[in-house]
Amino acid sequence: MTSNLDLASLRVFLQVAELAHFSRAADELGMPKGRVSQVVRDLEAQLGTRLFQRTTRRVSLTSDGELLAERARALMADAGEIEALFQQDQQLSGRLRVDMPVRLALDAVLPALPEFLAAHPGVTVELSCTDRRVDLVEEGFDCVLRVGAVHDPLLVARPLGQMRMVNVASPGYLAAHGTPATPDDLVAQGHHLVHYSQSWADRRPRFDWVDAAGQERTLTLPSRVTVNNTDAYQAAAVAGAGVAQFPLQGVRHLLADGLLVQLLDGFDAAPLPVRLVLSQRRHTPRRVRVFMDWLAGRLADRLDAQGSAE
Numbered sequence: 001m002t003s004n005l006d007l008a009s010l011r012v013f014l015q016v017a018e019l020a021h022f023s024r025a026a027d028e029l030g031m032p033k034g035r036v037s038q039v040v041r042d043l044e045a046q047l048g049t050r051l052f053q054r055t056t057r058r059v060s061l062t063s064d065g066e067l068l069a070e071r072a073r074a075l076m077a078d079a080g081e082i083e084a085l086f087q088q089d090q091q092l093s094g095r096l097r098v099d100m101p102v103r104l105a106l107d108a109v110l111p112a113l114p115e116f117l118a119a120h121p122g123v124t125v126e127l128s129c130t131d132r133r134v135d136l137v138e139e140g141f142d143c144v145l146r147v148g149a150v151h152d153p154l155l156v157a158r159p160l161g162q163m164r165m166v167n168v169a170s171p172g173y174l175a176a177h178g179t180p181a182t183p184d185d186l187v188a189q190g191h192h193l194v195h196y197s198q199s200w201a202d203r204r205p206r207f208d209w210v211d212a213a214g215q216e217r218t219l220t221l222p223s224r225v226t227v228n229n230t231d232a233y234q235a236a237a238v239a240g241a242g243v244a245q246f247p248l249q250g251v252r253h254l255l256a257d258g259l260l261v262q263l264l265d266g267f268d269a270a271p272l273p274v275r276l277v278l279s280q281r282r283h284t285p286r287r288v289r290v291f292m293d294w295l296a297g298r299l300a301d302r303l304d305a306q307g308s309a310e
Contacts, residue, residue, distance in 0.1 A: 007079055010072045012039045013051065017069045018137055020058050028140045092287040093122030100145035103230050103250050105129040108298055116294055123287055131230055132198055136279055142288045143278045145295065155277050160296050161303025162271040163247035168260040173240040183209060183219050183267055194242040195223035196233045209267040216270055245269050249302050274303055
């Protein structure tokens with residue numbers, strides 16, 4: 001074999017490998033599906049081996065494909081670093097596909113996004129705002145702003161800070177049920193929770209707190225209202241549907257306006273870590289790195305430092 005491997009072909013191969021799907025890879029690359037298939041066939045012919053096992057619904061890497069993917073990712077990363085050395089003064093261009101929780105998008109990101117776009121006119125942004133845990137790789141996101149734990153070993157997490165949690169209820173709810181001073185009062189006074197769950201299968205409303213010894217504690221309480229959206233969770237608490245636990249940053253305005261009352265101070269849940277997450281399998285383009293730095297700056301004054309409370 002005398003011909004050299006082409007970086008563009010390897011980029012196509014890696015996209016198919018990452019998404020395990022030719023059509024999705026074609027959409028992500030902005031190429032016809034037939035062209036993507038032809039690039040992979042040509043690469044297989046050039047290397048003299050089959051890189052994918054193909055079915056009608058999905059493709060998977062062969063052992064040779066796995067070997068090539070590992071080497072190709074390293075090669076693409078090196079190529080990206082070389083390009084970055086000479087592109088610091090060039091305008092950013094291309095599409096950014098990002099996912100983040102609804103409230104953070106509405107409160108912190110969208111109000112300032114036009115400033116970012118004005119500074120980088122060659123960039124377009126696809127912003128997914130959802131409270132569910134998206135599949136970063138399967139759904140083709142460049143990065144995800146995630147609140148809470150990150151367990152996937154194939155993801156790289158950049159810590160940004162954490163959100164202090166507070167316990168709240170509406171004045172009307174407290175007038176009807178009493179104001180608890182300790183978690184035991186929640187039971188003794190017959191309180192119930194507004195239950196937030198991203199899965200309807202989760203039927204266990206819990207009140208969580210960190211005790212004086214630093215141990216996380218939990219108490220199961222009844223709930224008459226269950227929601228799967230943070231806006232609905234907030235609205236239910238304001239309406240008097242029960243006790244709720246929120247990041248302080250998200251309810252400051254409601255506390256200031258008297259629509260919610262903070263209670264059980266000293267019995268707050270553990271702070272929620274906030275991270276920017278991306279796939280370790282994918283080379284990170286400069287536009288994504290610049291956007292992540294901008295996003296970290298936007299959130300800096302809204303988050304507590306890791307390991308501290310406000």
